Amino acid sequence: MSDKNSLLEAFKQTKYQVNGHGARNVQVLKDVFNDLDGQLESEMYGKGKIIEEFQEKMAAILGKDSAVFFPSGTMAQQIALRIWCDHKGIKKVAYHPLSHLEIHEEDGLKELHQIESILMADKNRVIEYEDVRGMEEEVACLLLELPQREIGGQLPEYKTLEAIAAYCKEKGIILHLDGARLFEILPYYEKSAAEICSLFDSVYISFYKGIGGIAGAILAGDEAFTEKSKVWKRRHGGDLISLYPYFLSADYYFERRIGKMKQYYEGAKELAQFYNQCYAVSTKPQVPVSNMFHVHFDAPKEEMEQILTVICRETGIGLSSYVREATNNASFYEVSVGDLYANLPHEQ
Amino acid sequence: MSDKNSLLEAFKQTKYQVNGHGARNVQVLKDVFNDLDGQLESEMYGKGKIIEEFQEKMAAILGKDSAVFFPSGTMAQQIALRIWCDHKGIKKVAYHPLSHLEIHEEDGLKELHQIESILMADKNRVIEYEDVRGMEEEVACLLLELPQREIGGQLPEYKTLEAIAAYCKEKGIILHLDGARLFEILPYYEKSAAEICSLFDSVYISFYKGIGGIAGAILAGDEAFTEKSKVWKRRHGGDLISLYPYFLSADYYFERRIGKMKQYYEGAKELAQFYNQCYAVSTKPQVPVSNMFHVHFDAPKEEMEQILTVICRETGIGLSSYVREATNNASFYEVSVGDLYANLPHEQ
Known part of the structure; x- marks a missing residue:
């Protein structure tokens, strides 16, 4: 629980967040x-x-x-x-x-x-x-x-x-x-x-x-x-x-x-490719067919939360604010590409 | 129908509206x-x-x-x-x-x-x-x-x-x-x-x-x-x-x-008293117990719509934007006293 919260907190502090359109605020x-x-x-x-x-x-x-x-x-x-x-x-x-x-x-x-x-x-x-x-x-x-x-x-x-x-x-x-x-x-x-x-x-x-x-x-x-x-x-x-x-x-x-759906879709395909180049990481679907996909890890939720927290703190990039448990000691999260993706420096 | 719409239109043009807190707008x-x-x-x-x-x-x-x-x-x-x-x-x-x-x-x-x-x-x-x-x-x-x-x-x-x-x-x-x-x-x-x-x-x-x-x-x-x-x-x-x-x-x-409920209640009692002084008009309850009451007329809906339309046009005071049918050829509308009542010139 404390790890999950520290990921969420670290995520909120990041300069760049990869998913969505930005904070759901007033x-x-x-x-x-x-x-x-x-x-x-x-x-x-x-x-x-x-x-x-x-x-x-x-x-x-x-x-x-x-x-x-x-x-x-x-x-x-x-x-x-x-x-x-x-x-x-x-x-x-x-x-x-x-x-x-x-x-x-x-x-x-x-x-x-x-x-x-x-x-x-x-x-x-x-x-x-x-x-x-x-x-x-x-x-x-x-x-x-x-x-x-x-x-x-x-x-x-x-x-x-x-x-x-x-x-x-x-x-x-x-x-x-x-x-x-x-x-x-x-x-x-x-x-x-x-x-x-x-x-x-x-x-x-x-x-x-x-x-x-x-x-x-x-x-x-x-x-x-x-x-x-x-x-x-x-x-x-x-x-x-x-x-x-x-x-x-x-x-x-x-x-x-409505005019940016193609941009989100292309962004999702690009981002999925980045993820799929990483060790023990794969996306579902492998090639996205919309602005969304899931990122799967061959590592348990707690470990991924720690890794993502470190990424947030060291790179200022928030990949996800949470990780969910999958079967076989694996884990995943959902990605939805929106407006924020275009603002990222592509040095990830 | 056309009378009803002309009452609503005339009501919207009035300078003073008696009921409620004002327009339900953005x-x-x-x-x-x-x-x-x-x-x-x-x-x-x-x-x-x-x-x-x-x-x-x-x-x-x-x-x-x-x-x-x-x-x-x-x-x-x-x-x-x-x-x-x-x-x-x-x-x-x-x-x-x-x-x-x-x-x-x-x-x-x-x-x-x-x-x-x-x-x-x-x-x-x-x-x-x-x-x-x-x-x-x-x-x-x-x-x-x-x-x-x-x-x-x-x-x-x-x-x-x-x-x-x-x-x-x-x-x-x-x-x-x-x-x-x-x-x-x-x-x-x-x-x-x-x-x-x-x-x-x-x-x-x-x-x-x-x-x-x-x-x-x-x-x-x-x-x-x-x-x-x-x-x-x-x-x-x-x-x-x-x-x-x-x-x-x-x-x-x-x-x-929340602090004005007594003001609305007192306003409703005063307004009901005005109505009850008019010929063929009565309120229900006679003495309000909240900010609301109904005004009943011994006249059919269509006639009251015409009268209210004339009042809107000649006095600039909107008493109601609609009239509803009651039994026995009578009619009524609902009054809810809110912020607007305090703004009325009391020459009605």
Whole structure:
């Protein structure tokens, strides 16, 4: 514990931090609102010019009829799956074993919606076409997370996505996209967001990953779907009188960062190459397909924390503020390349 | 519709508006963050100095062991009732027929938590001791809303509260306070928040009514209760990475307005007296017990909209931006006295 804290402390003192866009501090909000006219009226419970304009903008970008802003992806995705389960009359959905819904949401999907999850594929790889075709259980909906965050941000081939989408359409399985990091994969696939989303019936995107906003999510789909999602948003307690602190920030950072996704992606590939040249270090995926990857070490967490603390203190470069345990006495951490990477002196 | 819009438009043009604290615009947020140091670090998923300090402060004010900040009261209260139902092993709660849970939440309590509501008392009056004593159904929890908003903000006598609390304790019924407007009733009861809350097992308060914040709520109770509420907060999708835009604003406006509750209350009593002197106009309650009341007219909604529009245009005073239909061809609107009332020239 003391080592972990000393790594975090040493990390905070470094001049250069490699990952992300910078500190998650109040300045992130101040930068947005300094520029905004104070007379701009709040939306009221999801209604009003400023929220509707943002939702329409995001719907257009995602190539969907309609979009609804949510305070969180947890809320947006549970609601999406609930709507599709009700629509199909089947209380089962399929997703990856390391889906956010399965490991980070305290079983909200089961506890609040009584929806059963069918875990697809081995947890160390992405869902492939054969997994979908081989699925024995009847499910209302299949959720694909692109990229698959918990395994370093891996992606299937684009033609696999097309094959899965065609199969689901044929079999009447609804296809939902967990696109928390959708914009981050566009440079690799060389597709627009709308092209990718056209394979899916509904899509969720997040604003505090690559976009670097404060919080919040968009859920998009056809009009009947998004109208139902508003009712469920109210039931969940997410239909706040004012969500503008989030969606105005989302819009601000979207405009500033959407054009930099290729830069982040190229940075991630370069950085991964550096890591892979080091002894007992490897990245997953070996060549990143987005701005993110995992760095794995053939050394236990405690040892890596000590090494990283020393690197922080001696070089002024913060590679990571934490290390997580892996199996077989190994360890890893996650890297997300953002604005900070471009500021690094390349003498690492 | 066109009349309603012309009232709203005329209202927005008025020099003096009688109700509330002023426009719900972006300036409300800017005023908070202009004063704050940009280096202040965000909390992370409910953990961190700034959220914990605020929660501890509010717990102390409410006289409870522990408090948790929620994005909304809808979320906080459903969760409170769910925890108490699980605790008692009974999926039933009792509340007023015009409780927020019953009429404004799209049946979230039933749809998400499968909790049945027992509606107490006639909808035109508050819940009295006899209603509680006469309750035939076994419920896990009784929710009291103080003041009862949808009937103009009425209150039972304080001794009634004490009798209900004693009865619930004896019978093992959990007592929860919907204190959305708790601070607004302290001048009438001449009690502290902690004194009132001591009658209840758990309490919810809101930050965008009398306090005039942007959004958000506190749920308070014993440690076991609030710890469970954090798990449910995550399940609901309310455990955002950053809630600071709300709780820092809540704290800012709490400090600026908590000392003015008596001024708002006295203003409401004075304003209600003015209304009651007018022909075919009456307030409910006749003498307010908080900063709020309803104004009832013996005239249909459309006629009142026209009259109010004329008043807006000719006097520059905005009494209300809307009128709601009542039974028997009558109509009403809600008044909440806030900062603006003190700025009025008293020549109305």
